[in-house]
Amino acid sequence: xxxxxxxxxxIRSIIYSNVGQINTVIGIRNYIDNNYDVNLNLDLxxxxxxxxxxxxxxxxxxxxxxxxxxxxxxxxxxKSKEHLINGLSxxxxxxxxxxxxxxxxxxxxxxxxxxxxxxxxxxxxxRSKIYSEF
Amino acid sequence: MKVTLISIPVRDQEKALKxxxxxxxxxxxxxxxxxxxxxxxxLVSAEWQDGPELLLEPAPNHFExxxxxxxxxxxxxxxxxQFDVDNVDAQYERLTKIGVEFSMKPTEMGTVKVxxxxxTCGNNIQLVEEL
Numbered sequence: 001x002x003x004x005x006x007x008x009x010x011i012r013s014i015i016y017s018n019v020g021q022i023n024t025v026i027g028i029r030n031y032i033d034n035n036y037d038v039n040l041n042l043d044l045x046x047x048x049x050x051x052x053x054x055x056x057x058x059x060x061x062x063x064x065x066x067x068x069x070x071x072x073x074x075x076x077x078x079k080s081k082e083h084l085i086n087g088l089s090x091x092x093x094x095x096x097x098x099x100x101x102x103x104x105x106x107x108x109x110x111x112x113x114x115x116x117x118x119x120x121x122x123x124x125x126x127r128s129k130i131y132s133e134f
Numbered sequence: 135m136k137v138t139l140i141s142i143p144v145r146d147q148e149k150a151l152k153x154x155x156x157x158x159x160x161x162x163x164x165x166x167x168x169x170x171x172x173x174x175x176x177l178v179s180a181e182w183q184d185g186p187e188l189l190l191e192p193a194p195n196h197f198e199x200x201x202x203x204x205x206x207x208x209x210x211x212x213x214x215x216q217f218d219v220d221n222v223d224a225q226y227e228r229l230t231k232i233g234v235e236f237s238m239k240p241t242e243m244g245t246v247k248v249x250x251x252x253x254t255c256g257n258n259i260q261l262v263e264e265l
Contacts, residue, residue, distance in 0.1 A: 002211020004250070004258075005238050016244035026245060026265050063245050 024051060025063045032068060036075045037098045042068065077112045080105070085124055090117040139176070141189040142214055143204050144255035147175050150190045153254050157234055158217075163187055172196075179217075194256060204256045211237050213250055213260035222247045222263040 016022060031045055046053040060068050076097040083093040091102055094117075099105040110116045115123070144150035154160045160177035164187070167173055176187035194201035207214055219225045222240045226249050230236065237258060238250035247263045 002237050002250075004211035004213070005241075008238075008241065008243060008248075012243055022244055029245075029265075 021059055022063065024056070025060050028056065028060055028068060029064065029071070032072050032075060036072055036079065037096060039098065040068075040072060073108065073112070077109060080109065080117065081113075081120065084117060084121050090121065093117065137186060139187045139189055140215060141191045141193075142253075142257055143193040143200055144190045144253075144257070145192075145194055146255060147173055147190050147192050150253070150255040151175060151177075154188070154190065157229065157232055160188065190255075208256060208258060211250065211258060214257040216248075216260035216262050219261045219263055222249050222261050225249070225261055 027048075028045060031048075032040065042053055042056070046056045051059070057067060060071075064071060066074075076099065080093045080097045083096050084090070088096060090106070094102045094105040097105075099108075106116050106118075109120070113120065151162065154177055155162060159180055161180050161183065162175075163178045163183075164176040165173055166175075172192050175190045177190065178187055179185055194204050204214070226236065226240050229251060235252045236249055237252060238248070240247055240249040242265070245265050247265055249261050250258050251261065253259050
């Protein structure tokens, strides 16, 4: 066993000893991964895992380093890129990943990626055109 | 400012290119000849070709402290860097079958599962799956 593996094992026994908490946050992450496209209900989620909503938010942040909302936004932006590449319009993409307003989706997309969804779409189209020309 | 490149030190660029493309599945992106047979050699992920580039840098051959540091990490089993995968167990199976050596089998670590492989160019590389 390497020194690194020994260290991992030592650290795990200190910070990851609470299996119940870990299973809870992993469950929440899976729930977000499977339901990012609908209106997420964290109250329902906390009931399923028998923890209070605020305790659950704290736990998620503790183990993943970001809040469930931040995680959800990143997930939606990542998925929206896939939808745009696969030919959906900006409006279709916006609703397909669970946003309710095209305006706020576009603003958020631009903040996160540096481009608006329309600019991103144009770049993808020009890219595929270049590939077919050469 | 943007992060677009990460660099890993390698002892032999050609050998590293073969390992990282043929075994790990990266694609060659840039290959610029420099002086003394060195190259500016970068790779990208096959499934994220406009993502960050991985620079295979021949630093240990030209700068002794880099070699010393790399050797120390290797001996202690510390990964030089890590790559995200969807399924660590599946990658472990796939890579061991084609002769890649692991110093650490897939191991759960809280909210992630990790494994450590030898890149045959002087580095341990960690594979990570978020659970």
